[in-house]
Amino acid sequence: MLFTxxxxxAFLAIVLALYYILPKKTQWxxxxxxxxxxxxxxxxxxxxxxxxxxxxxxxxxxLMGRVSDGEKRYLEGRGEELSKEEKKAYKAKxxxxxxxxxxxxxxxxxxxxxxxxxxxxAVVNVNSLLHTFGAETTLTVPSLILPxxxxxxxxxxxxxxxxxxxxxxxxxxxxxxxxxFTSFFPQLIQGPISRFSDLxxxxxxxxxxxxxxxxxxxxxxxxxxxxxxVIADRVLIAVNAAAESPENFGGVYVFLLIIxxxxxxxADFTGGIDITIGIAEAMGIRLAENFNRPFSxxxxxxxxxxWHITMGSWFxxxxxxxxxxxxxxxxxxxxxxxxxxxxxxxxxxxxxxxxITWFLTGLWHGAGWNFIVWGLLNALVIxxxxxxxxxxxxxxxxxxxxCASWGYGAFASIRTFLLMGLIRSLDVYRNVPLTFKMWGSxxxxxxxxxxxxxxxxxxxxxxxxxxxxxxxxxIMFAVSSLGKERSVRDRLYNxxxxxxxxxxxxxxxxxxxxxxxxxxxxxxxxxxxx
Amino acid sequence: MxxxxxxxxxxxxxxxxxxxxxxxxxxxxxxxxKTKEGSLVSEYYAEAGGHDVLFVGDxxxxxxxxxxxxxxxxxxxxxxxxxxxxxxxxxxxxxxxxLEYETxxxxxxxxxxxxxxxxxxxxxxxxxxxxxxxSSSKIDAINASMTDEESFIEYVFPILRFHSRITQxxxxxxxxxxxxxxxxxxxYLMQTGVDPQTDFSKGRTELDYEIxxxxxxxxxxxxxLCEENGIELILxxxxxxxxxxxxxxxxxxxxxxxxxxxxLSYYNFIPLAGExxxxxxxxxxxxxxxxxxxxxxxxxxxxxxxxxxxFGIEDRRTDASLSExxxxxxxxxxxxxxx
Numbered sequence: 093m094l095f096t097x098x099x100x101x102a103f104l105a106i107v108l109a110l111y112y113i114l115p116k117k118t119q120w121x122x123x124x125x126x127x128x129x130x131x132x133x134x135x136x137x138x139x140x141x142x143x144x145x146x147x148x149x150x151x152x153x154x155l156m157g158r159v160s161d162g163e164k165r166y167l168e169g170r171g172e173e174l175s176k177e178e179k180k181a182y183k184a185k186x187x188x189x190x191x192x193x194x195x196x197x198x199x200x201x202x203x204x205x206x207x208x209x210x211x212x213x214a215v216v217n218v219n220s221l222l223h224t225f226g227a228e229t230t231l232t233v234p235s236l237i238l239p240x241x242x243x244x245x246x247x248x249x250x251x252x253x254x255x256x257x258x259x260x261x262x263x264x265x266x267x268x269x270x271x272x273f274t275s276f277f278p279q280l281i282q283g284p285i286s287r288f289s290d291l292x293x294x295x296x297x298x299x300x301x302x303x304x305x306x307x308x309x310x311x312x313x314x315x316x317x318x319x320x321x322v323i324a325d326r327v328l329i330a331v332n333a334a335a336e337s338p339e340n341f342g343g344v345y346v347f348l349l350i351i352x353x354x355x356x357x358x359a360d361f362t363g364g365i366d367i368t369i370g371i372a373e374a375m376g377i378r379l380a381e382n383f384n385r386p387f388s389x390x391x392x393x394x395x396x397x398x399w400h401i402t403m404g405s406w407f408x409x410x411x412x413x414x415x416x417x418x419x420x421x422x423x424x425x426x427x428x429x430x431x432x433x434x435x436x437x438x439x440x441x442x443x444x445x446x447x448i449t450w451f452l453t454g455l456w457h458g459a460g461w462n463f464i465v466w467g468l469l470n471a472l473v474i475x476x477x478x479x480x481x482x483x484x485x486x487x488x489x490x491x492x493x494x495c496a497s498w499g500y501g502a503f504a505s506i507r508t509f510l511l512m513g514l515i516r517s518l519d520v521y522r523n524v525p526l527t528f529k530m531w532g533s534x535x536x537x538x539x540x541x542x543x544x545x546x547x548x549x550x551x552x553x554x555x556x557x558x559x560x561x562x563x564x565x566x567i568m569f570a571v572s573s574l575g576k577e578r579s580v581r582d583r584l585y586n587x588x589x590x591x592x593x594x595x596x597x598x599x600x601x602x603x604x605x606x607x608x609x610x611x612x613x614x615x616x617x618x619x620x621x622x
Numbered sequence: 623m624x625x626x627x628x629x630x631x632x633x634x635x636x637x638x639x640x641x642x643x644x645x646x647x648x649x650x651x652x653x654x655x656k657t658k659e660g661s662l663v664s665e666y667y668a669e670a671g672g673h674d675v676l677f678v679g680d681x682x683x684x685x686x687x688x689x690x691x692x693x694x695x696x697x698x699x700x701x702x703x704x705x706x707x708x709x710x711x712x713x714x715x716x717x718x719x720x721l722e723y724e725t726x727x728x729x730x731x732x733x734x735x736x737x738x739x740x741x742x743x744x745x746x747x748x749x750x751x752x753x754x755x756x757s758s759s760k761i762d763a764i765n766a767s768m769t770d771e772e773s774f775i776e777y778v779f780p781i782l783r784f785h786s787r788i789t790q791x792x793x794x795x796x797x798x799x800x801x802x803x804x805x806x807x808x809x810y811l812m813q814t815g816v817d818p819q820t821d822f823s824k825g826r827t828e829l830d831y832e833i834x835x836x837x838x839x840x841x842x843x844x845x846x847l848c849e850e851n852g853i854e855l856i857l858x859x860x861x862x863x864x865x866x867x868x869x870x871x872x873x874x875x876x877x878x879x880x881x882x883x884x885x886l887s888y889y890n891f892i893p894l895a896g897e898x899x900x901x902x903x904x905x906x907x908x909x910x911x912x913x914x915x916x917x918x919x920x921x922x923x924x925x926x927x928x929x930x931x932x933f934g935i936e937d938r939r940t941d942a943s944l945s946e947x948x949x950x951x952x953x954x955x956x957x958x959x960x961x
Contacts, residue, residue: 556789588625588626588629592629593633603644603782604644605785609776609785610772610783
């Protein structure tokens, strides 16, 4: 069930009504039932997968909790009888046991994700290798179902398990409550990836009907639909046209495509997240923000602190940091310091961890070389930026006024926007050599007059569409800029007439200018597929 | 608090009114020559009641039978409720709806659409269904007709379907926002052009000639509905037969068999075209796919005789009020016919 379907709106209205009409202590049960109904409506066969993740995570967390409780009881009871070394050895033994349980659960759940998501990709590559070496055997590429939102719910739930292992979260004692944390329907398909300690108390708590929450929630949902239907799905037409016929749209079109796809993915993904956060907000639940004006970023590092924040922090906490301090990495660190000196040597493990993290980030996005190369290019840009940092620093010191100026800031933001857009275009063509070829055409066939003399309409959009897109982008920019200090909704809350005028205009704009219904391809949110 | 509620109610009202106005703007007006057919179904209500014969079916019906001629020659008051690619279930529900307004002596159904067993085309659905007034018949017709890409709610709020026309509005959309001009003559859509039929080759082979269970189901329902109301159901096939819209012998056999089994009258006018006097060099406006007004008049005159002689449909020209109404319609008919 797409967020943009009429069925979903009806479903949401029913869920919201039940959520506030039924006794507060049943609210979490309403959400669980709604989440499983939502999931079942998207494909009843998917339920088994999310149920397996829930059950195994529940069991693993409970087992780890039991080991911890046993350890605590044992040490409390016999603590004084044991020597320091014996205590240490006992703790290490118990930790090892918890680690074993954690590893089993992680292996099973990431294994399910890996098998379903990456088997076909692996087989295709094995076939290529076999053919390269002259083998005539061709393995059958399996066609496996990919449950909706599996990457998101697996990561969120595995984050919970690791938190239990690290004693940052307590093992949930009610399997149905854990099932809700795993399947909470607004965020099930495209995040944000929440942490158990943040989300669980809100999900399981009681929420009374508050006008402000509901108003804010509905306003945010409306804003999300505006971004998705008016902007993203309209730009999609041009992006698809350019991506489907790369032979006809090289040079300047690639440049245009980079900009259009950046606008599309931003409006699509932030729109979807707005709807998600808005739904939760209407229920009195605050989800983590996933974006913070990413296109204002002046560097790649800043960009990744502002774009898909919850995914970035997940990889940072559960991949980058553990990898950076794991035993093999410490050994590499030691050796690299010895071989390359302290200055260079200390950076090698960090960069290695960066490459590993971004490789996995790319792989998480999809089973394709384009995603892997996308991840590795991000790592490369981050590492090169870090290496060039002393140079930047000297430049900033030498030209402090220039660097503090608005113009330089704009230049840095546009540079970052274009660089990230360029790398992102790997996702459009989904073919690494073709993408590189198209990048090359920007420099060899940049024929601006062709675009201006009517070529732009060959992308399937008319003048009215471009006007709508530009106006939509200006509105997005204005709302984003206004919300920098204080959110637009806060500014409007005590001005009901103005609030209704703006929301009414937005609603009418969605109805009138939205790219939906017959004649438009009902498109999924881009991040649903990840 | 009270003030907030008032503002909220006022805002909702203003938004609804604005959307209602925008909806009237974006809904297709079906006023230009290419899409006039979209207005046919809605024009019935202005003339509902007092008909002896009702015609239902696809384009073959509204391009072949002229109520004005039936009245003028035989005193038969009739109405054609046809629409482009009107499917059998749409014909059924249109008939069901019309029977709420009147009970004719005979219902004439053109059988060509029986070859379709499933919903076909969204634009044609809209042309047939949007013109119906809200009733249980319309709801059932929508549910029976929707293609996979359609949603019921878009029939309830057509702005959800036609919103994209906001960037393509023409002066007609403003001119006819609150009512389109009348395009038909008691449901007959006049075509005065001549484009002779020169190609008489047989139509292409089709994958399946079996009339579907679904199509039979609605024909059965139509038959039962007529029986319940004491109405004679007459099946016809218009005389047109082109390569693109070929009436295969296999269809003919099934319909003939059905008519015989159910003791229905069935007239296939294809082999009777010569007897009727249809000249394919002058009586069609689109190379034989449909009759023009000259061909339609010949066919109507021929069929009118059958209606009055074989089915005993009475001459009602002595009915003063009916005559008065038909005089106006005839005047309008000849005004357009004779330019």
